[in-house]
Amino acid sequence: xxxxxxxxxxxxxxxxxxxxxxxxxxxxxxxxxxxxxxxxxxxxxxxxxxxxxxxxxxxxxxxxxxxxxxxxxxxxxxxxxxxxxxxxxxxxxxxxxxxxxxxxxxxxxxxxxxxxxxxxxxxxxxxxxxxxxxxxxxxxxxxxxxxxxxxxxxxxxxxxxxxxxxxxxxxxxxxxxxxxxxxxxxxxxxxxxxxxxxxxxxxxxxxxxxxxxxxxxxxxxxxxxxxxxxxxxxxxxxxxxxxxxxxxxxxxxxxxxxxxxxxxxxxxxxxxxxxxxxxxxxxxxxxxx
Amino acid sequence: xxxxxxxxxxxxxxxxxxxxxxxxxxxxxxxxxxxxxxxxxxxxxxxxxxxxxxxxxxxxxxxxxxxxxxxxxxxxxxxxxxxxxxxxxxxxxxxxxxxxxxxxxxxxxxxxxxxxxxxxxxxxxxxxxxxxxxxxxxxxxxxxxxxxxxxxxxxxxxxxxxxxxxxxxxxxxxxxxxxxxxxxxxxxxxxxxxxxxxxxxxxxxxxxxxxxxxxxxxxxxxxxxxxxxxxxxxxxxxxxxxxxxxxxxxxxxxxxxxxxxxxxxxxxxxxxxxxxxxxxxxxxxxx
Numbered sequence: 309x310x311x312x313x314x315x316x317x318x319x320x321x322x323x324x325x326x327x328x329x330x331x332x333x334x335x336x337x338x339x340x341x342x343x344x345x346x347x348x349x350x351x352x353x354x355x356x357x358x359x360x361x362x363x364x365x366x367x368x369x370x371x372x373x374x375x376x377x378x379x380x381x382x383x384x385x386x387x388x389x390x391x392x393x394x395x396x397x398x399x400x401x402x403x404x405x406x407x408x409x410x411x412x413x414x415x416x417x418x419x420x421x422x423x424x425x426x427x428x429x430x431x432x433x434x435x436x437x438x439x440x441x442x443x444x445x446x447x448x449x450x451x452x453x454x455x456x457x458x459x460x461x462x463x464x465x466x467x468x469x470x471x472x473x474x475x476x477x478x479x480x481x482x483x484x485x486x487x488x489x490x491x492x493x494x495x496x497x498x499x500x501x502x503x504x505x506x507x508x509x510x511x512x513x514x515x516x517x518x519x520x521x522x523x524x525x526x527x528x529x530x531x532x533x534x535x536x537x538x539x540x541x542x543x544x545x546x547x548x549x550x551x552x553x554x555x556x557x558x559x560x561x562x563x564x565x566x567x568x569x570x571x572x573x574x575x576x577x578x579x580x581x582x583x584x585x586x587x588x589x590x591x592x593x594x595x596x597x
Numbered sequence: 598x599x600x601x602x603x604x605x606x607x608x609x610x611x612x613x614x615x616x617x618x619x620x621x622x623x624x625x626x627x628x629x630x631x632x633x634x635x636x637x638x639x640x641x642x643x644x645x646x647x648x649x650x651x652x653x654x655x656x657x658x659x660x661x662x663x664x665x666x667x668x669x670x671x672x673x674x675x676x677x678x679x680x681x682x683x684x685x686x687x688x689x690x691x692x693x694x695x696x697x698x699x700x701x702x703x704x705x706x707x708x709x710x711x712x713x714x715x716x717x718x719x720x721x722x723x724x725x726x727x728x729x730x731x732x733x734x735x736x737x738x739x740x741x742x743x744x745x746x747x748x749x750x751x752x753x754x755x756x757x758x759x760x761x762x763x764x765x766x767x768x769x770x771x772x773x774x775x776x777x778x779x780x781x782x783x784x785x786x787x788x789x790x791x792x793x794x795x796x797x798x799x800x801x802x803x804x805x806x807x808x809x810x811x812x813x814x815x816x817x818x819x820x821x822x823x824x825x826x827x828x829x830x831x832x833x834x835x836x837x838x839x840x841x842x843x844x845x846x847x848x849x850x851x852x853x854x855x856x857x858x859x860x861x862x863x864x865x866x867x868x869x870x871x872x873x874x875x876x877x878x879x880x881x882x883x884x
Binding site: 367368390391392393402403404406407408410411416417418419420421424425428429452457460461462463465466467468469470471472475476497498499500501504510513514515516592 | 629630631654655674675676677678680681682684685688689692693704705706707708711712714715726727728729730731732733734737751752781782783784785787788811812835837841842844845847
């Protein structure tokens with residue numbers, strides 16, 4: 309584990325150098341039709357995780373991405389789940405945040421309080437994964453309610469661990485399927501803070517984390533503009549178009565000059581991911597992972 | 598909590614709930630995914646306790662059932678979903694439509710709830726934390742207030758202590774003196790128990806002597822009022838070294854809870870229509 313040795317900038321540098329290495333290894337692999345959009349999304353997110361980082365993981369796609377990374381290029385990635393498992397090494401994907409499989413091979417199991425206070429709040433987490441119901445152009449996240457708080461159209465699960473992950477993880481990776489209902493002009497409710505109103509406005513809040521570094525969708529990759537902090541389309545997954553991404557975004561999506569193409573999932577990435585899913589499905593008695 | 602030196606009593610769950618849980622109480626049934634005290638939840642439903650303030654980080658199926666059966670007038674929580682499956686439909690129906698009754702909510706983050714239990718267990722009026730700043734939560738939750746550090750002048754957030762009238766947890770074992778042992782993911786149960794005025798623990802079994810377990814904790818009997826033996830009392834949650842999480846049941850709950858009539862029918866057949874949790878488990882196995 310090297311969380312104490314890594315400065316925030318260094319993590320990002322190392323992540324981008326990994327991405328370059330990753331794309332070199334990707335030439336001439338499987339065709340687009342041989343993998344699903346969710347698989348592309350999971351693979352793209354897993355490549356963001358550098359070996360050795362301390363990663364705070366949520367259930368669902370983030371857990372899949374983190375465990376794919378651990379089974380491929382990042383075997384020493386240190387996974388923390390909010391249920392209190394430190395250094396979790398699940399061989400199947402947990403359905404809930406507190407499945408027994410997380411505790412079974414963990415380096416330590418601590419109370420929920422310790423995870424949030426001693427690990428997250430204390431700045432020991434390098435990378436946090438978040439999902440969202442809604443996200444805005446500055447990466448602020450809503451998981452609380454659609455419509456007015458006192459008379460909601462849809463009551464969502466709520467905050468969980470997200471506000472503190474967004475506040476204190478050195479960087480945050482957001483995974484969210486692209487749609488105009490999810491990528492909205494204005495959130496119904498701010499559950500977790502991204503870059504707030506853009507520019508330097510997050511800094512006034514005094515959080516130790518730097519905010520969301522990337523949004524991975526089923527269509528492509530968005531990264532914040534260094535000045536305005538507005539999320540900008542920087543890469544498209546193979547076969548996807550700028551028009552598709554723009555139509556699936558509820559605000560006027562900015563597109564970076566020279567949008568890159570994400571390397572398609574390699575045979576190895578797909579094999580490992582599918583094996584992980586099959587093992588998971590068997591363990592759950594035939595349920596879909 | 599018990600008088601000093603008074604050991605917890607091993608009693609029946611029906612008797613424990615009847616004596617210890619009163620209408621209008623604030624009640625925390627904790628267990629973070631693991632060791633959820635489902636048997637006690639069903640007993641509270643059968644005894645038709647009303648006007649409860651239910652406290653729990655993750656309401657889960659157990660509070661979906663209690664809310665849908667009209668036990669709660671208020672919910673204090675941080676994440677209300679069916680983990681890995683989707684919505685808690687009874688929880689949503691209560692908030693969105695006031696069915697079966699209006700449900701007041703007080704919502705926090707996990708960190709906020711955990712720190713509130715710790716303050717309660719420590720006999721402090723509040724806890725201090727970094728977080729909530731810049732979110733809409735302080736706007737809708739009156740139990741989140743800014744506070745200035747008296748030493749550095751730094752602005753932080755304060756959340757008040759939780760001191761439930763009753764905490765209920767499930768554990769793997771109790772010994773003959775009423776000490777309680779739990780291991781695996783132990784969440785916030787120790788803090789919840791020590792923050793409460795009265796404590797009920799359901800256990801898988803009573804043993805002569807504990808065998809130390811990795812990451813295990815022991816809650817001494819002086820901090821417990823009643824122990825009741827309820828084998829598989831966490832189902833569909835799990836108890837490490839006893840049985841696994843019933844993931845199929847979590848998924849099956851979704852269509853049951855989605856429909857009010859279907860839900861009522863299921864509760865009548867499998868909870869109100871049985872006397873004990875063991876009977877409940879038999880009745881759902883048959884269906």
